[in-house]
Amino acid sequence: MKTSILYTFFCLFIINNAFSQNRNTQISVLKVKANSTVSYQGNLADGQQISDLSWAANSSVACFPATQNQKFSGNHVFYSTTIPKRSEMFIKLIPKNKNHNLSLYAYQVGLSNEQLPPNLSSCITCEADHKWDRKWRGKTQDHTRKVRVNAINRAYKIVIGVVGAEGLTEGDFTLEIKLNGGEEIPMMTAKVEVMKIETTGTVTTINGNLETGGLISDLSWAANSSVACFPATQNQKFSGNHVIYSTTIPKYSEMFIRLIPKNKNQNFSLYAYQVGLSNEQLPPKLSSCVTCEADHKWDRKWRGKTQDHTRKVRVNAINRSYKIVIGVVGAEGLTEGDFELEIKIKKR
Structure with a gap:
């Protein structure tokens, strides 16, 4: 009986801790401009670690496999923005210290979706970039990380995660967001002969x-x-x-x-x-x-x-x-x- 009660309390503690972790997650809203690049400054110290990374390997998210969890074991700093319809977004992470190992991911959801890791159950797409385990022929990698997302017929929310690899919890960085397209269409169009x-x-x-x-x-x-x-x-x-x-x-x-x-x-x-x-x-x-x-x-x-x-x-x-x-x-x-x-x- 005592064992059963203790097990129940332990489960409730774990569940409560997971929900508390999600509620306390801070997320900054960023503005982007059509056919322009904007830059924002940040530090890993503004985020927090997410011990449960199982959401990323879930087939309905498919962001990164569990074999890469160490690349996302440090602090996660979250940002959100909107990708307009008929546009393409390029996100680049630039650590200030080239020796710092940072990772990057971005996922696409509906505009009203408020889910955040570790409680993200699904998304339209999720792209991630981290330090490679090996070299790839014809390709090179530096300390920066890059992902790309796009929208066709409607706008979406983009949630961006800047993460410290190997447990890293502090480090300045620049986040660059380039948006191709996304301009508003004027109502008037000239008649062309x-x-x-x-x-x-x-x-x-x-x-x-x-x-x-x-x-x-x-x-x-x-x-x-x-x-x-x-x-x-x-x-x-x-x-x-x-x-x-x-x-x-x-x-x-x-x-x-x-x-x-x-x-x-x-x-x-x-x-x-x-x-x-x-x-x-x-x-x-x-x-x-x-x-x-x-x-x-x-x-x-x-x-x-x-x-x-x-x-x-x-x-x-x-x-x-x-x-x-x-x-x-x-x-x-x-x-x-x-x-x-x-x-x-x-x-x-």
């Missing part, structure tokens, strides 16, 4: 200027799965004036479209989509297309490839002709700039 191009021979050249076009503020059509032209994280590359052309690709042919800005220092983007000959839909009301191809300035270099100021896309037709709608766009809000558009048709 379409200029028809009659292709002659194998190569047709058109001269134009961005100032003849107009802004298309609502770019959600491009990320729609039935269009799939470019993701919302690249909206800034298409935020200037759009000059729109339409032409026809004959059956059994390929069309190569090349955009050449007259000023090599100006940043342009290019897209072209393929629809039926009678389709009159235009952005931002384009609901679907056969295919859409886009080219813009790369965010990083690609091995074995180079990019200059020109932009290129390719479309093709097999058994019938199609309408091709071409968009020449200023990146980063660019609204003026001369360009040359070259359309080359190759018969199969």
